[in-house]
Amino acid sequence: MHTPAKKKCLVAAMAAVAALSSWTAAADTTVRLVRVEISQVEKAYYEKIARQYEEQNPGVVIEFEYIANEAYKTRLPTLLQSDQRPEIFYSWGGETLRDQVEAGFVMDLTAAMQDGWQDLYPESAVRAFTLDDHIYGAPLYATVVGFWANTALTEQAGVDVDEIETWDDLKDAVVALREHGITPAVVGGMDGWPMHFYWGYLATRLAGGDGIEAAKAGDNDGFTGDVFVRAGELLQEFVELEPFQSGFMATSYERASGMFGDGEAAFHLMGDWDYMPSKQRSMSGEGVPDENLEFLRFPAIEGGGGNAHSFGGLNGWAVTRQAPQEAVDFLRYLLNEENQREAARLGVFVPVAKGAEEELATPYARKVAKILSDSAFHQVFLDQALGTSVGATVNDISGDLAQGVISPEEAAAQVEEAWQFR
Incomplete structure (x- = not known):
């Protein structure tokens, strides 16, 4: 039988334990x-x-x-x-x-x-x-964004990936692959940002990091300047060669990544991070064998101010x-x-x-x-470097250019307008 004093001690001890438990839970x-x-x-x-x-x-x-x-x-x-x-x-x-x-x-x-x-x-x-x-x-x-290449496919078309140094070299490779019934490149156009890699890298090659910073400051006609219009022209000229898979604008990045892993295209313009995901997303779970896999620097453009820059x-x-x-x-x-x-x-x-x-x-x-x-300068993705609203516009115009629904001049004007009203 407990005395009142003992009861008080027991109650106090139990309260202390409860308080300690409560404190421990709260401390997490x-x-x-x-x-x-x-x-x-x-x-x-x-x-x-x-x-x-x-x-x-x-x-x-x-x-x-x-x-x-x-x-x-x-x-x-x-x-x-x-x-x-x-x-x-x-x-x-x-x-x-x-x-x-x-x-x-x-x-x-x-x-x-x-x-x-x-x-x-x-x-x-x-x-x-x-x-x-x-x-x-x-x-x-x-x-770094670059071209992942499946050399088992490029070799079938007689394309030596080590010799792809210029934009014209890449276009020649696309033509050769098409002639051999091979899809040249896969792209996840539905998500916007994978297609922006084309317009963004072309703009970086032409303008360079300094030119992009100048456009942000409003110099040289801002984003309506000649280099940004030219980026759109080059993208549309490239798309005219039919480099992409059928339905590329309805394809997600994840699906495109798996398609490349399954050997459904020779190239995939994507970040270096795609090495493991592309393998895991393939039907086999193994992707393109390492002995057939190369990572290529985005090609140079004659006279470009950013040929020594990365993206x-x-x-x-x-x-x-x-x-x-x-x-x-x-x-x-x-x-x-x-x-x-x-x-x-x-x-x-x-x-x-x-x-x-x-x-x-x-x-x-x-x-x-x-x-x-x-690299003399590393340009951050334009859909991030220019902010959320402008970045969304960059992604949109990249897809629109690829589909031919806007002109290069209209695309550049839309980016400039988004930048001005950000």
């Missing part, structure tokens, strides 16, 4: 990251890092969520405005990031990165996430403004040198961390690293 912090859909290999890489961090930091839960590329672009603005916003989100930098910063969604990481974190990356990578001298994101990897992404992560400190701490852990070197060893992407390229295992990844190393 969930850090949720959202990013575009990736390969299973890369997902496993992130999963391993998340579990390692949780083991080292009891009470912190790391969750990754993946959204298909095109859906990600449309859903992210809604997520950021909701009470379901993630703590960390995937970012391409550029004007889109500026829009998010100005809307008050993004945490300033300038101070956090001064303690040696920023030193891990080359200056160009940090610059992609720097706005008005403040850092709003941490770089993960650089991507792709400097991709990374941004932290939402009211995220807990654990989110910043995990992001730094995720992007540390050892984890970036492991990504290189696995071949999931080409990291930007200094020295990580030493671990690259595949010839494709090493080719991408060389393209980046040789």
Whole structure:
């Protein structure tokens, strides 16, 4: 039988235990990251890092969520405005990031990165996430857009991919492949951004990074200038050769990726990230055998101001403004040198961390690293670099040009108008 004093002690002890349990539950912090859909290999890489961090930091839960590329672009603005916003989100930098910063969604990481974190990356990578001298994101990897080539098909048509150096060389290859009954290239025109790779890269080759920056400033007639009109002309001349699969404007990126993996076309203009996804999306799950696979630099255009430039992404992560400190701490852990070197060893992407390229295992990844190393300027995807609204216009005009429903002059004028009213 308990005395009143003992009862009081027991009640107090039980209350203390309950309070401790309540505090422990409340102490659990969930850090949720959202990013575009990736390969299973890369997902496993992130999963391993998340579990390692949780083991080292009891009470912190790391969750990754993946959204298909095109859906990600449309859903992210809604997520950021909701009470379901993630703590960390995937970012391409550029004007889109500026829009998010100005809307008050993004945490300033300038101070956090001064303690040696920023030193891990080359200056160009940090610059992609720097706005008005403040850092709003941490770089993960650089991507390069180029032509994936199936040499088993090109060789049937007598095409030597090593000799494709100019735009005319590429056009000649398309003609030769068609003559041999081989679909020259596959493209996911339905999603917009894969077709923008053609117009965007042509504009970069003709104008160069400096010319694109000048257009943003309104110089040389802005985006209605001759080089941007010419980009549309070159794209339409290319489409007249019938380079793409039947129904290319009704084909998604994911489907096009799998089609290339199935050997249904000789070329696929796509980012270097498509190496593993293309294999996994193929019917066999194995894709184009490595011995038949090449990654080609986008060809040069005679007299182009950007022939020495590359085109792709400097991709990374941004932290939402009211995220807990654990989110910043995990992001730094995720992007540390050892984890970036492991990504290189696995071949999931080409990291930007200094020295990580030493671990690259595949010839494709090493080719991408060389393209980046040789590049005098890396132009970020125009549908990202120019901001959300202008980027949507760039994607739309690229598809419209390919279908011949607008003229190159009209396309350039639409981009300029979108830029002026962004």
